[in-house]
Amino acid sequence: MQESDIKISEEISTKEIRSKRKPGDIFFENLTLLFALLLIGLVLFIAIEIYGDSAESIEHFGFSFIFSSDWNPVTEKFGALAFIYGTIVSSILALLISLPVSIGVAVFLSEIVHKSVRTPVSFLVEILAAIPSIIYGFWGIYVLAPFMASTVQPALSSLFGFLPLFQGPIFGTGMLTASLILAIMITPIISSITRDVLKAIPVSQREAAYALGATRWEAIKMALLNARSGILGGAVLGLGRAIGETMAVTMVIGNKAQIKASLFEPAYSMASVIANEFAEASGSLHISSLIEIGLLLFGVTFIVNTFARILIYSVTRKT
């Protein structure tokens, strides 16, 4: 659609159109332009403000802020590596857990189940997205963490204990539990987008596949392949939510600024440290360092989104 619009507008001389336009059109065009610019301006304003407020920390630590994982408010030594690591690992792990589940849910809802079941089930899946994150946090600490400590983590360590990922003392809380909470939180987003994308694939394609003798599984596989850019887009949205999630993660991640191979160990995320320490921080370097973490979080989100765009682009181009 968009491409053809552009072509048409190119064919007709723009000057010709401009002269014929009504003032209402011009007003509307400028109004929408203003709104668009306002949003861009807001993002820039936030970025500049955060950069300005973190100037003290940037000046004091330079690049070592990103490469050091030493975070000690008493000695005023601040380094963000452990938080960056915690945010990225917990979010990606959450995506890895959530993606197969979400695609399964979406396929079930759009391809397999009857309509009378589809509506209530998709309603229930979407309601997961409406639960406030602090509720997830308390559920995590009172229900999920004890279950992880009593059942999941002992099982993982006895089955895969030879991997450094599943070694060490069992706390219940920690990186793995945080990722699991995040996975539950982003599943409704990814699954509902995937379901919509699958629905948008024309029925005629499936009929054609069946006509050629494809099995149901082969028809679904074809639909999934055609929908892959949309599914990736959903995954990116989910990842974005996971990166920024604060309260639920804070409750279960263990909040210890360290980088450990084991997923059972406590970790710390960027959003969590800001939420935890900002209210009580009184030293100006401490405050400035926390704001710089905000700036880095901005950067991490930007980089992850860019990578995801490139990924989607390269996947779409192949079709």
Next chain:
Amino acid sequence: MKCLIAIIACLILVSCSKEKNKPVGKSSGGQIIGAGATFPYPIYSKWFYEFAKINPEAKINYQSIGSGGGIRQITEGTVDFGASDSPMSKDDIAKANSKNNNKIIHIPTVIGAIVLTYNIPGINESINLSGDVISDIYLGNIKKWNDPKIKKDNPNVNLPDKDILVTYRTDGSGTTYVFTDYLGKVSDEWKSKVGVAKDVRFPVGQGGKGNEGVTGIVKQMEYSIGYVELIYALQNKLNFAKVKNSEGEFISPALESLTIAAAGSVEEIPDDLRQSITNAKGKGAYPISSYTYILIYENQKDVIKGKILKEFLQWALSDGGKFAKNLGYAPLPDQVIQKANSKIAGIRY
């Protein structure tokens, strides 16, 4: 939708630009705004409510944003009073005084305590802990519950051969300040390795957010230990330890033992009333306790607000005291009330 976003964006822009040059507190006619510590929030809101019955003009709005936030806001002059669980540092006071060309004073209001709560299956009685044992547990020097050092103080308790799961407050808090202040007094190793602050880097263990986060971990995880505020532990019926005081007694945290701790330190209280009462002298004193303070400028610029605040503080320390115990706060000893009253008398408007 976009229109809505744009309107919100405009509002944010406008409010941001205003915030810098216009203090919020001054513009609200007659209403007094305070901000700070979360710990005394229940008693303060009770006080504001009761005081408004006596003095209908007194509209006091208190935002429990944390002690650090309270200190920042009173320094910026955006609130009429601040509140903090730990006294302001000398640097902070100098900054606030020079910025506002005024003199900030500390008024202690009530006393709170920190308790050590634990979850050891099969043990429901109070265990005894001494200061050096607590600091060794939090330093990672004592790793197991049946360590000889813990056993020595608990000869009749069957302590298990299990790893201690250490829990701390991860969000900056007055609670952590008082706890580390105590550990710094009883252990030189703690003072040099970790230090005393609202956020410190704990060598071992994992962090919970808020009293509820720490309690959540301790309740769910067997063989864990954590520290929380006394009121919180009382309300949630947690197990807590008796802690050895400077007289060598193991004292259970109770409101009386906090007032005793404050009374035991009253001789050394400095003129500005900024005092740590951890590890206090006196028989029956619980060692991990502290005052919580209201921070206020001596010269009140607004006559009406200044008058109401002065009357409120005088009332809170006299008639207001009777509400403290029911809410789980220990009232100040009489000597401290006298000293605080002479400070309040110095407020001018």
